[in-house]
Amino acid sequence: MNAVRYTLRQLEYFVAVAETGTITTAAERCHVSAPGLSLALSELEKALSVQLFTRRRAKGAVLTTAGQAVLAHARTVLVEADELQESASMEGGQLSGSLTVGCYTTLAPFVIPRLLTGFTAAHPRVDLSFEESSQPVLERDLISGSLELAVMYGHDLHPQLGFRPISALPPYVLLPIGHPMSRKRKVSLRALCEEPLILFDVSPSTENFQRTIGKLGIEPRIGFRTESFELVRCLVARGVGYGVLFQHPKTDVTYDGERLVSRPVLEDLPVTEIGVAYLASRRLTQRALSFRDFAAAEFTDDGVGYPV
Structure with a gap:
């Protein structure tokens, strides 16, 4: 058997650079200096007799074709090394x-x-x-x-x-206190489509809502878009519009102390x-x-x- 000329630490640094794209970011992730990581990378390339990266000032470290092939093997070696250590430690039962x-x-x-x-x-x-x-x-x-x-x-x-x-989460409707539909046990999205919708606009929530509403064949009127889950709730509670969400907090009190109403959707829609x-x-x-x-x-x- 030939002697192994590289170390697991060098493979760890190599994978970190491949995943982050820069030596500086990889060094921060591995809690080591950038010059130290760069030296380890050069030693790994020398041990393997192959160039792993093309280093470009503006584009960082870009994997070569050979580097891409080595990356898959390096990840396998690191996982198996981790499993060996894990298996040994589990002899103690934990x-x-x-x-x-x-x-x-x-x-x-x-x-x-x-x-x-x-x-x-x-x-x-x-x-x-x-x-x-x-x-x-x-x-x-x-x-x-x-x-x-x-x-x-x-x-x-x-x-x-x-x-x-x-x-699995079903969609539900958020309404301000006093809304005409707030006393209903379930609320129809069709009946709300002419009112302004406060859209939680973050992927994949946006696509999830569009898919859900699309099954009803209606086009909601977007009042406001926000990437904040809680801002949807706050705006609804202030009467700016209605909302449709999937995750449901335990309380119907918003961050700014206003109350709102949560109701299941009347239409038969798929869960997420x-x-x-x-x-x-x-x-x-x-x-x-x-x-x-x-x-x-x-x-x-x-x-x-x-x-x-």
Whole structure:
């Protein structure tokens, strides 16, 4: 057997540069100096006898064709090395190591507290952390390998991703106190279509709403667009318009102290699945598998958010 001339640390730095696109950002991620990382990268290229990156001042570090091929192998080696360490530590009966889970921004308040405290209590030796972002960014990070798991919506997922559902959310209507329809048990979206809609305009929530409303064959009148979940609620409570959301806070009091009314949608519309996404071709660590199963079990009974 030939002696291995590279180190796992060098592979870690290489993958970090490939995923971030710059040596400076990769060095920050790996908590090492940029010159030190650059030297390790050069030593790795020398050990492998191949150029991994084309370094350009304006474009950062761009993978060569050979670098792209090495990247897939490097990720496999790092996962297997991690699994070896994890397997050895599990001889003591407990999972250990680090796990970073992505989470769609507006889902975060509904899922992170329960998953963080519950999973950590069950597996205290796992260093669990979360990164909040939009769904497109989460999908990108899952495919690149910088994230192993992400809690997100299940529709329109990239074909390379797998998905384990943990909950399903029906749409509901938000109305100001005193609205003529606020006393109804359920509210028709058709009946509201001429009133101004406060649209929560963040992907994939926008597309999810358009798909939902499209099934009714109506065109809502957009009053305001906002990327803030809570601003939708505040504007509705002030009588500016109505809203349609999926996640439901436990309280109907807004940040500025106003009250509003939440009602189920009268029309028969599909629910939206929420779950844990992952790269289907990637072999998940035991930590990730355990987290995915824990998340599914945690929300089985009452789901994400609160019923209307």
